[in-house]
Amino acid sequence: MPLRHLLQHNRVWATQTVRERPGFFTSLSEQQKPRYMWIGCSDSRVPANQITGLEPGEVFVHRNIANVVVHSDLNALSTIQYAVDMLEVEHIIVCGHYGCGGVQAALDNARIGLADNWIRHIQDVRDRHAEGLQAAHPSQRLNMLCELNVIEQVVNVCHSTVMKDAWARGRVVTVHGWIYGVHDGLLQDLLVSVSNPQRLKELHHSAISQVFNPLRHAPQAYAAL
Ligand code: CO
Numbered sequence: 463m464p465l466r467h468l469l470q471h472n473r474v475w476a477t478q479t480v481r482e483r484p485g486f487f488t489s490l491s492e493q494q495k496p497r498y499m500w501i502g503c504s505d506s507r508v509p510a511n512q513i514t515g516l517e518p519g520e521v522f523v524h525r526n527i528a529n530v531v532v533h534s535d536l537n538a539l540s541t542i543q544y545a546v547d548m549l550e551v552e553h554i555i556v557c558g559h560y561g562c563g564g565v566q567a568a569l570d571n572a573r574i575g576l577a578d579n580w581i582r583h584i585q586d587v588r589d590r591h592a593e594g595l596q597a598a599h600p601s602q603r604l605n606m607l608c609e610l611n612v613i614e615q616v617v618n619v620c621h622s623t624v625m626k627d628a629w630a631r632g633r634v635v636t637v638h639g640w641i642y643g644v645h646d647g648l649l650q651d652l653l654v655s656v657s658n659p660q661r662l663k664e665l666h667h668s669a670i671s672q673v674f675n676p677l678r679h680a681p682q683a684y685a686a687l
Pocket of ligand 1: 503504505527528529559561562563564565
């Protein structure tokens with residue numbers, strides 16, 4: 463039984479939770495009413511609930527390699543639609559992380575297999591911002607592209623029919639872009655919180671200029687990586 467310790471841990475956790483908070487599972491089994499949706503990387507070091515202090519039932523999660531939202535990805539789009547229309551979440555957080563392996567592969571043109579086709583979407587982001595990335599110090603390019611990727615995926619969420627329709631109906635939903643440091647456990651807000659499609663262009667522009675702000679990316683900022 464190589465996985466016995468996981469099942470044993472589960473029993474201990476469930477028993478302890480019921481002891482400390484009677485009715486916890488009963489109320490969760492009746493409905494979920496999360497206020498947040500999380501679109502993150504599959505990386506095992508970036509667990510949505512743990513790093514935000516959220517309990518079961520509080521965040522609706524979609525994860526894939528390098529937190530990419532592709533316009534034709536029925537998996538991501540269905541998840542966003544369910545979150546927005548059925549669960550009525552108020553916030554969608556696109557969260558990337560520094561040192562992302564998927565972003566690194568995109569930057570290096572590395573061939574890793576089937577995922578090359580997925581990572582191509584991040585290479586599109588890289589190519590769109592080629593000038594700024596080329597001008598940056600090579601040691602800063604990976605983390606810059608990690609940030610650019612989050613910002614562009616926020617735009618993709620905002621351009622989805624789900625979000626356009628929700629906003630047209632007057633729904634109050636904000637799409638945010640965050641990035642997580644696996645080296646220090648800290649989340650940073652990339653200041654691209656869009657609650658109104660009319661402001662998307664302006665917020666996108668200012669967030670991109672922040673990525674290329676030389677002061678923000680002083681080499682010591684990433685010394686710990
Ligand atoms: Co990653």
